[in-house]
Amino acid sequence: MKMIVAYIRHEAFEPIRQELLEAGFPSLTIMEVKGSGRQKGMTEHYRGATIPINLRPKLRLECVVESSDAAQVSDAILRHSRTGAVGDGKIFVMPVEEAIRIRTGESGEKVLQAHEASDHVSA
Template sequence: MKMVIAFIRHEAFEPIRGELLSLGFPSLSISEVKGSGRQKGVTERYRGAEITNYLRPKVKLETVVDDTDVQTVVDTILKHARTGAVGDGKVFVAPIEESYRIRTGESGSETLQTHSPEDLPS
């Protein structure tokens, strides 16, 4: 199992979520985060003073998938998040040693919420 963690622009989230859902990956966690990287700060004027904000808002998307599904998820994120401009974000893949479903006690890949597209509500 692997955890895919992506820091993306807000406007990229809905297309990514929609395609992952249609591919059978409905389980996502998202957080609104701020961070800095190569993207320069944005300078704004507020009451006559210039203020530069170096922390840019992003969406942090996290999902855990089987090793065989990692490239599909990463490709979907890259397809919808890439604008070609500085600040598009980053994708990280990290190993997950084990997972447990609290309700049933299931463990391992049985806990992943992967569905075939036919199983999903239309």
């Protein structure tokens, strides 16, 4: 299993979400974050403290998938996130040891599979 963590622009999320849903990857988490890349966040010195003044708002997208699906998911993120301008973001892929569905206690790759289209279950 792999966890894909992507730092992306807010406007990239909806097209990514749509494509991942259609491709059978409905399960993900997003967080509003602030960060800086290699252009660095600028800082200001005030009374001995270093204060970040332009950490840029980004979305952090997390998605754990079967290893064989990682390339498909990161490719979808890449295609919808790239504008060609600095600050388009980054994608990190990392190994995941275990996944456990809390409701049932089942574990392993099978907990990552989406419901069949015939199922209508929220959350």
